[in-house]
Amino acid sequence: DFNQRLNRLFSGKRGGDGGPFRPDARGIGLTATVVGAIAVLIWLASGAFIVQEGQVGIVTTFGKLSHIARPGFNWHWPAPFQGHETVNTAQVQAAEIGYRANVRNKQPNEALMLTGDQNIVDVQFSVQYKIKDPVAWVFNNRDQAETVRDAAETVVRELVGQNKMDTVLYEGRDKLPIQAREAIQRMTDRYQLGADIIGVTLQSVQPPDQVVAAFEDAGKAQEERARARSEAQAFADDILPQAKGRAARLLQDAEGYRANAVSVATGNAARFDKIVAEYAKAPAITRDRMYIETMQQILSSTSKVMIDARTGTNQIYLPLDRLLAQSTANEAARSAGSGPMMAPPQPQPAQPQAQPQSQPQAQSAQQEAPANGESARTRDLRSRDTSRERESR
Known part of the structure; x- marks a missing residue:
């Protein structure tokens, strides 16, 4: 064998x-x-290879692109004819600028940047990206990760140099990552790097270590100003609706008063027109009626004491306590704007005193009472005759 x-x-x-x-x-x-x-x-x-899920294989023939291998078992002609390179297109990679692995491990050459007002800030950030075009990623650049890092550092230095120090540290800090991501994406596309920039994360933005304490005091002042502004805005939001409500209420009250005044004036004018028409027909009767109505209105709201001058009483009794009480009640009712006043109490009949007056005094009182009543009636008649003569003229 x-x-x-x-x-x-x-x-x-x-x-x-x-x-x-x-x-x-x-x-x-x-x-x-x-x-x-x-x-x-x-x-x-040796030409067999396996491509994992989320990866692609770039197969080359004598260094030139041959085809792209998909996930699974693949084979190509062994070296020196063909070769392959596996590219992970699903993994999110990160490029760190200004530090390595930890923010405490600073890289001063990358972190220190010059602002537009000639100040220095310490900026540490990272760029997250994925490979969107594996062919461009493999063939168009030699050191792809370093290219991403250089592009990110260039963009951030340019943005920091366009702004003042306070803008970079405070007002514009939230806008810086957004602007940086867009600018880095444009630069990598211009390089045909084949990378998709997902985001930019600021790890630290602060002044140099030598002046950190002074800038912390300035930051506290900025926070105090923001707090005072917020409190003022809250006070304005609280007081303005109240003022607007009071103004609207005053306008409504004024409108109601105007409508009421116009209505009363219109009614009075209409009533006066009717009185003028009646007065033209019968002046004397109209004048007497107006006099009687006026006296009725006046006497209905005042306290009165009726005296019978024809009776021969020895003494007149006036209920002063009731008159004073009724006058006080009427004044209070008028000031409070209440309804019509109560009618004044009727005076009690005169009560004789225990010791009557002498006969000459009684006779004198009886003679003076009719004389006073007669003189009052005479004055009324004279006033009426005088007014009639004036009207006839």
Whole structure:
């Protein structure tokens, strides 16, 4: 068999006369064929490779792109004819600028940047990206990760140089990652790198270590200003609706007062027009009626004491306590804007005193009372005659 032939081939086989070894030509040819076949199989097997899920294989022929291998078992002609390179297109990779692995491990040459107002800030950030074009990633650039890092550092330095220090540290800090991601994507596309920039994360943005304490005080002042502004805005949001409500209420009250005043004035004007028409028909009657209505209105809201001058009483009794009480109640009712006042109490009949007056005094009182009543009626008649004469003129 095969093993025996190998033993005979390599073992010391001598001739029958004890001469030197003479190999069998047939055995040598068969062995060489077998060894060559095994070597060829091993060489062909070296062209087999497996592409994992989320990866692609770039197969080249003498360094030139041949085809793209998909996930699974693949084979290509072994070297030196063909070769392959596996590219992970699903993994998110990160490029760190200003530090390595930890923010404490600073890289000053990358982190220190100059602002637009000639100040220095320490910026540490990372760029997350994925490979979107594996062919461009493999063939268009030699050191792809370093290219991404250089592009990111260039973009951020340019953005920092376009802004003032306070903008980079405070007001524009949230906008910087967004602007940086867009600019880095444009630059990598211009390089045809085949990378998709997912985002930019600021790890640290601060002044140099030598002036950190001073800038912390400035930051506290900025926070205090923001807090005061927020409180003022909250106060304005609270007081403005109240002021607007009061203004609207005053406008409604004024509108109601205007409508009421116009209505009252219109009513009075209409009533006056009717009175003028009636007065033109019968002036004396209309004047007497107006006088009576006016006196009725006046006397209905005042306290009155009715005295019968024709009766011969010795003494007049006035209920002053009730009159004062009723006057106080009427004043309170008018000030409170209540309804119509109560009618004044009727005076009690005069009560005679225990000791009557003398006869001459009683007779004098009886004579003065009719005289006073007669004089009052005479004055009323004279005033009416005078007014009639004026109207006739």
